[in-house]
Amino acid sequence: MNRQRNQSVSELDPSKWVERHGDVLYRYALARLRDPEAAEEVVQETFVSALRAVDQYSGQGAEGAWLLGILKRKVVDHVRRLSRFDAAAGGEADADPSEAMFDAKGNWRADAGFRKRRPEASLEREEFWEAFRKCLQGLPQKQADVFALREVDGLNSEEICNGLRISASNLWVLLHRARLRLTRCMQSHDED
Amino acid sequence: MLRCREISKLVSESMERKLSFREWLVLRMHLAMCGLCNGFAKQVRFLRTAARRNSQRLADGQTDSDVKLSPEARARIEAALRDSAK
Structure with a gap:
């Protein structure tokens, strides 16, 4: 039988891991953690x-995808070790964007306007990704952490809550604030 | 009646958990008549699409292809792998 083929379908070859997947995993970790040392550590782990x-x-799925799944869980562990989510770390005082986005009655403020629709086509434009990255980086730290774990890494609520040791309601509040901020931020880039 | 502020929260939570029938109904009815909340709901879904695509681009190695593990890090990781294989 074709040994080469068999190997790529169902067998792992750890001796080739670093060579084959090291850079891609490192790039992913670096984009997520923005700290070269932490990214190297996470790749090693x-x-x-x-x-x-x-x-x-x-044996299902590619070796690279399997390794990436493990890397994402290592990223959660790393974020927890930074202790940002410990009760003692305190809250982010100005982290709730609601005041700026809703009036006293709870209606959207006049400038909230989500009039422009983002066509999927904008995903092909480099300027879109530039704005997306900027908006993500502009989030308060905890909101940025949970948004990326949830939406970029695609972990579910349970995995994130267990990983960070926070409650589901805590997670949902942070995610909601992140989404409010991001929609506002992407909106302002739209108007440029 | 719920205001946009609470509705937007429901929009967000609908991405995380199954809403109760009552919540779902309230949300549907509000979205049917509120363009702004409707716009927010679309944006929230779009953010998910965009974030997943971002992740896919990273995983496929489509971005920052000049970023690589340093030779030192590579050697260190190879060594750690050999150690734990023993």
């Missing part, structure tokens, strides 16, 4: 954990 878990690899 990913490979070491993966090596211990080779028995659990189902």
Whole structure:
């Protein structure tokens, strides 16, 4: 049988991991953590954990995707270790954008206007990603953390709550604030 | 009746959990007549699409292809892998 082919479909080859997946995983970790040292550490933890878990690899899906799944969980662990979510770390005083976006009655302020629709086509434009990155980076830290874990990494509420040891309602409040801010921020870039 | 402020919260939570029938109904009825909340709901869904695409681009190595593990980091990680394989 074709050994080469078999290998790519269902077998892992740890001796080639760093060569094959190291850079892509590092790039992902760096984009997420914006700290080269932390990104290297997370990539190393990913490979070491993966090596211990080779028995659990189902053979379904590509080796790279499997490793990326492990990396995302290492990213959650890393975010928890930064202790931003500890009760002692305190809140972010100006983190709730509601006052700026709703009037006293709870209606959208006049300038909220979500008139322009974002066509999917804008995803192909480099300026869109530039604005998206800027808006993400402009979020208060905790909101940026949970938004990225939820929407970029695609982890579910449960995985994030367990990983960060926060309650679901806490997570949902942070996600909602992040979404309010991001819609406003993307809106302002729209008008440029 | 719920105001846009609470409705926007429901929009967000509908991305996280299954709303109760009552909540779902209130949300549907409000969205049917409120252009601004409707716009917000569309934006929230669009943000998810955009974020997933962003992740996909990263995972496919489409962005920052000049960013690479340094030779030192690579050697360190190779060594850690060999160590834990023992």
